Amino acid sequence: MRWILGAGALALALTCNTAAAAVKDATAGGFTIENSETLPVDADAAWKALVQDVDRWWPKDHSWWGNESKLSIDARAGGCFCELAGARQAQHMAVVFVDPGRTLRMTGGLGPLQGMGLGGALEFRLAPADGGGTRITMFYRAGGYTPDDLSKFAPVVDKVQAQQLRGLADFLRKSAKQGG
Numbered sequence: 001m002r003w004i005l006g007a008g009a010l011a012l013a014l015t016c017n018t019a020a021a022a023v024k025d026a027t028a029g030g031f032t033i034e035n036s037e038t039l040p041v042d043a044d045a046a047w048k049a050l051v052q053d054v055d056r057w058w059p060k061d062h063s064w065w066g067n068e069s070k071l072s073i074d075a076r077a078g079g080c081f082c083e084l085a086g087a088r089q090a091q092h093m094a095v096v097f098v099d100p101g102r103t104l105r106m107t108g109g110l111g112p113l114q115g116m117g118l119g120g121a122l123e124f125r126l127a128p129a130d131g132g133g134t135r136i137t138m139f140y141r142a143g144g145y146t147p148d149d150l151s152k153f154a155p156v157v158d159k160v161q162a163q164q165l166r167g168l169a170d171f172l173r174k175s176a177k178q179g180g
Helices: 007-014 043-052 154-177
Strands: 023-027 030-039 070-073 080-085 088-099 103-107 119-128 134-143
Touching: 023 154, 030 154, 043 070, 043 103, 043 119, 043 134, 043 154, 134 154
Parallel strands: none
Antiparallel strands: 023 030, 030 134, 070 080, 080 088, 088 103, 103 119, 119 134
């Protein structure tokens, strides 16, 4: 399934998803979502996978052009979380804050939110986990003007972001098992 491109399709998807525990708050004007994974890797390995291997772990069914796409994150202030497929291009988000091994913050609207003129701040927060490894938290706060009630979008966006973070976690677990 590709990015859900319209509010109508998003509304249809909402009827198939009831709730998600990681929705921190949701109002008509916006929402906050947080998902976390604890992984058996150090922060440097997690950071490298996050920014250098995004094309290997981001689910292609949540990109504009699927397997034709090449995803990249230019992890510097002013950099781009971009997708290229030949002449077709998308800037999913702009990189606005980089603290290697700790925080990557990007701004913009993901998926259908972009086309609706909504914005958001997406953070990947890396921290030492109790008992070793790294805890990666994917935090997204989105909002803006729309005639739609954004609180209804939160469970769907949460489900998609949980899948995206799970992609990174699965990639890192597989890498750890293979010795790096």
